[in-house]
Amino acid sequence: MGIQVYSTLTRKKEAFETLEPNKVRLYVCGPTVYDKAHVGHAMSALVFDIIRRYLQYRGYSVKHVMNYTDVDDKIINRANILACDPFELAETYIQQYAQHLKDLNILPATINPRATREMDEIIRFITDLINKGYAYEAGGDVYYRVEKKSDYGKLSGRKLDDMRAGSRIEVDERKENPMDFALWKAAKEGEPAWDSPWGKGRPGWHIECSAMSGAHLGEQIDIHGGGNDLIFPHHENEIAQSEAHTGKQFARYWIHNGMLQLSGEKMSKSLGNLITIEDFLAAHPADALRMMVLNSGYRNPLTFNDEIIGQAERGLERLQSGLKEAQPQTAGLADTSALDEAAKAARSGFEASMDDDFNSAGALGHLFELVRVINQARADGATDEQLKPAQDVLEELTGVLGLTLRVEKGSQAADAFINLLVDVRQDVRQAKLWELSDKIRDQLAELGVQVEDAKGGSTWYWK
């Protein structure tokens, strides 16, 4: 059985079949760049990075598009407050976001389009919608006509009638239906604006994704992703526009990640309860956040707090323990079949879990079982050569999840001195000068070097 993917559109798992064999067209909604990104953004980016890496492991070539919304009301407002240029503001945060993705070991998208650089495409798209009767101009604005297509609401499971009451929606007299949404917004004085058939203005939020997806991935794509807070109205509107434009199904699978929660509430800019990626990375390794994401279902809400981060960090240490070297001067195992079988079982279990809607928590479970067998073998005296095949599998599969299991490394020069010290300490221990031997170990620990004593000698590593 191949990969099964849960699609929001059908609310069930479906067999994953791409439009073109072995190729995946993936579009993920990126951030609006008006402020520092927080760990919730990181979670979403991590989820789709994990999905992408697994698809690649499964032999797919993935064309991954992630956009930056670099012109909109919030950017303009922020720029006004800071008395700076909105384009420069956006540029600053785009650069910062790209660096965060790198720091988080998230593979760069194949293409990162920006709304401001795709204006011709956007205008062509809107023009076509007007020509086809799906949109209308009203005083320099252009609105999408939600009643024109009968399936509006199919992604979010809403009916126009249910939303009509819409007490919280400010009714705009110029709209035919209160749910009609802006494709193009006429510019006010001093705002960034582009020429269009409807006068100076800028694109609405939803249209840019449809236009850029079409421009870079074609009329139909395999996966469209984003946070589940985008289901309505953003993705609903994207479907409406794109399918009105092409007459074809837009995305085959809609994948949405759950929200990151802080103190029981969604982390968001408007609630002000956020932790920036910058702050997180200053205090924790990038792998810790990825580990948190991996250990839970991507569709479920994920609670973010110190205890959970701590659990993730200790879980990482456990994975790392599987990669440690053999005990010094060990005799070796007579039989390594347990290791071979464990490695084999780990790979097939890993694949079965990940095939099932990217069940990374289940996949991790299989990797932990491999760790246990490796550690058992080491404790039983396996040599490095004997451990290596299983460790290679562990390293490969954790790599598929995007974990680096990075072990801090000092300089080569320092290594030589530490080896010397540990070696000398070995003689000190043989002479049973425990006080001196402990002093060396303690002081090395203060320098970040963990020394571990075993029967045949000592090993050490940077921590």
Add this chain to the structure above:
RNA sequence: GGCGACGUGGCCAAGUGGGAAGGCAAGGGUCUGCAAAACCCUGAUCACGGGUUCAAAUCCCGUCGUCGCCUCCA
């Protein structure tokens, strides 16, 4: 109010008809001069109440609770 998701051991969490994975924490033990690491051992009436079934954590109905969307949001 409408729509949707979720509720599994102290914590995180997999499993969605027939043996309740895994991790963290805790306790006990092995190893060790000590420490650390590692290894071994110990734990769940699957929110509650009904129902379907030979069989339910898993399906159906109801109750309670948590969260999300309905307005900008990853």
